[in-house]
Every structure is written in C-alpha cells, then in structure tokens.
Amino acid sequence: MKAHIFVTLKQDVLDPQGSTVQRSLQQMGYANVASVRIGKFMEVELTGTDPENVAAQVDEMCRKLFVNPNIEEYRFDLR
DSSP states (O other): OEEEEEEEEOTTSOOHHHHHHHHHHHHTTOTTOOOOOOEEEEEEEOOOOOHHHHHHHHHHHIIIIIOOTTTEEEEEEEO
16 A cells, blocks of 8 residues: 655745745746645555555654644645
8 A cells, every 4th residue: 555645835834945936937938827835745655454554654654754743734645
C-alpha cells in the first residue's frame, strides 16, 4: 500500500517561493495565474494491508516528522 502525502503552507502563511513563481509565470505571458503555493509531495510505501491502521500510521508520521504544524498542513491518500 502506498501513501501519497501532500504538505503545504497554511493559507495565512506567506509563501515567498510561490509568489516568485507566480510573478515569473505572469512575466512569461500566463496572465491568468492568480496564485501559486509551493509544497512538498512524498510517496511512502507501507507493508500493512489494513487501511485504518495504515492511515493511523501515516497520520502519526506526518505529525511527528513530515509537517511543521505551526506553518504547514497536510493531507494524504492511500493507494
């Protein structure tokens, strides 16, 4: 089973990297780009087969290691 984990800055946290990419895209002619937020993506392969147990483990991994809860939020899905 694989977990796809998406980590992004909280909406109220400034994203200077995203702002830089947004400006660059607009300068390249993509005038309809209103906002860009930069984040992280992780793919974790797990050997468990019980989706509830695996989800609990992934949630714990995120809270303990992958995410800074002060400025980031996360979501994941299992495949």
